[in-house]
Amino acid sequence: MKSIKFGNTSRRKFIKTGAAITVGVATTPACTLESSPDRSKKERGELNEASKKLLDHFNLKYPIFQAAPGGEALAVAVANSGAMGAVSLTWETPENAFDLVTRIKDTTNGNFYANYVLDSEPESLDMALEAGCPIVQFSWGIPNRDLVSRIRSAGARLGIQVASRLNAERALELNPDFMICQGMEAGGHVQAASSLSDTLQEVLEVAEGVPVLAAGGVTTGHDVRQALVAGAAGAVMGTRFMATMESDAHDIYKENLVRAGEHSTAYTICFNNEWNGTHRVLRNRTFLEWEAAGCPQTGKRPGENDVIAKYPGYEPTLRYSIEPPLQGYKGALDEMAMYAGQGVQKIDDLPSAHELIDRLWKEFENS
Ligand SMILES: Cc1cc2nc3c(=O)[nH]c(=O)nc-3n(C[C@H](O)[C@H](O)[C@H](O)COP(=O)(O)O)c2cc1C
Known part of the structure; x- marks a missing residue:
């Protein structure tokens, strides 16, 4: 497992700085790069x-x-x-x-x-x-x-x-x-x-x-x-x-990306409620339990009616939803689809x- 680094700043300060940047977008001065x-x-x-x-x-x-x-x-x-x-x-x-x-x-x-x-x-x-x-x-x-x-x-x-x-x-x-x-x-x-x-x-x-x-x-x-x-x-x-x-991305998702190692991702069809496309995600609890159950189809998947997260103003997120945990979601965020490529180990x-x-x-x- 890799160690977690947040540059020269503490975790708390990191969250505060991140928020300030997000809020600051609308007022960012025009282009800092010359044409x-x-x-x-x-x-x-x-x-x-x-x-x-x-x-x-x-x-x-x-x-x-x-x-x-x-x-x-x-x-x-x-x-x-x-x-x-x-x-x-x-x-x-x-x-x-x-x-x-x-x-x-x-x-x-x-x-x-x-x-x-x-x-x-x-x-x-x-x-x-x-x-x-x-x-x-x-x-x-x-x-x-x-x-x-x-x-x-x-x-x-x-x-x-x-x-x-x-x-x-x-x-x-x-x-x-x-x-x-x-x-x-x-x-x-x-x-x-x-x-x-x-x-x-x-x-x-x-x-x-x-x-x-x-x-x-x-x-x-x-x-x-x-x-x-x-x-x-x-x-x-x-x-x-x-x-x-x-x-x-939600801070929990970012932390999981930083922690991920060489064998952390899976190429799968596990998260397919709204779209049945192949995808690569971190192997989390939802994936591991679905895999252990034999990768069953819709209707037979473990915990498929569980509401695992909520986002204000939107339908609750079910376990096999394609939604990734972005800022503003609350719930069991590390059980959601945390998309990641094979380079995540670096x-x-x-x-x-x-x-x-x-x-x-x-x-x-x-x-
Ligand atoms: C969180 C996440 C969401 C993505 N959403 C989209 C998308 O909306 N449309 C799209 O064409 N590709 C999407 N992709 C795939 C990227 O376009 C791209 O092919 C992929 O990230 C490249 O691999 P890498 O993640 O290893 O850099 C997404 C990838 C990630 C990680």
């Missing part, structure tokens, strides 16, 4: 050609994208640190999506994308575009031509997550600005059925100059370098960014997004 990023020759020299193109295309300082989860404060902090921020809009109302995009736009240089999981209709898409969402990225499906033409008419860019060569070939018919290639090491819902290195090679073979970003288990600057050496233009990080001060602390990105780049340069 033309200050990249030294050395930094650019460390990058492959695909990465250089990616940085120029999106006006980024680093070839690092936040994955969809983490919330508004994290997206703002990542974008203002020279990487690409992200916000998940799949389950937002159109009004909330409009307000969220407007706020992130007003407090950053616009380096963020909105993610939609295509298992449901992207109902807030038009309002997000009206608010000026600069980039829309889809996962778990290929968008239809109508969705793409709405995005293009609004002047926004398009990203698509892929998890195989065939999947990438379908995505490429829509001329995306980038593709995210997900491997099985990923935390959250996992579209992939093979390792990142295998999937990435297949996808790169057909990508024809479209930048491909690698997702799944990328946790350190060394991992980012490995992705670039393999030919990716950049890397996408989900679990690592969930374990930061600004992420909207997470030892809860830095700010800015500190993390700085560290990732130093590790990248030194590896």
Whole structure:
């Protein structure tokens, strides 16, 4: 088991600082990054050609994208640190999506994308575009031509997550600005059925100059370098960014990410009440009891009618819900779906997004 570190601050102070940052989002001064990023020759020299193109295309300082989860404060902090921020809009109302995009736009240089999981209709898409969402990225499906033409008419860019060569070939018919290639090491819902290195090679073979970003288990600057050496233009990080001060994960979830070790995650269909997709989570009590019972189907799962958590204004959360424990939930939070990728074993602390990105780049340069 790993020791828990909270940087130079005590646990109590950490919680207070985290709260202050969250509250401070609405009033954060606009963009702390100049529109033309200050990249030294050395930094650019460390990058492959695909990465250089990616940085120029999106006006980024680093070839690092936040994955969809983490919330508004994290997206703002990542974008203002020279990487690409992200916000998940799949389950937002159109009004909330409009307000969220407007706020992130007003407090950053616009380096963020909105993610939609295509298992449901992207109902807030038009309002997000009206608010000026600069980039829309889809996962778990290929968008239809109508969705793409709405995005293009609004002047926004398009990203698509892929998890195989065939999947990438379908995505490429829509001329995306980038593709995210997900491997099985990923935390959250996992579209992939093979390792990142295998999937990435297949996808790169057909990508024809479209930048491909690698997702799944990328946790350190060394991992980012490995992705670039393999030919990716950049890397996408989900679990690592969930374990930061600004992420909207509940403190109990963050602590579990920090404690997790080498064999802590499972690739499973355990948490499937609202969506029956394969996912990678921490092996917690709910998972272990379901596994011990023989991984039974709905109707026969141990404790499946237990209310294990509540969030103000929402239906109570049942044991096999796909909801992760975010800030504001109360209850048996470590029995909920705590999504985590295989790189979680390398997470030892809860830095700010800015500190993390700085560290990732130093590790990248030194590896
Ligand atoms: C807590 C959590 C929530 C996620 N939610 C989404 C989501 O809403 N949409 C999506 O496309 N991917 C989602 N993912 C998957 C990420 O997009 C990405 O593929 C994954 O985090 C990469 O692997 P890593 O976690 O090892 O970095 C989620 C991942 C995590 C850890």
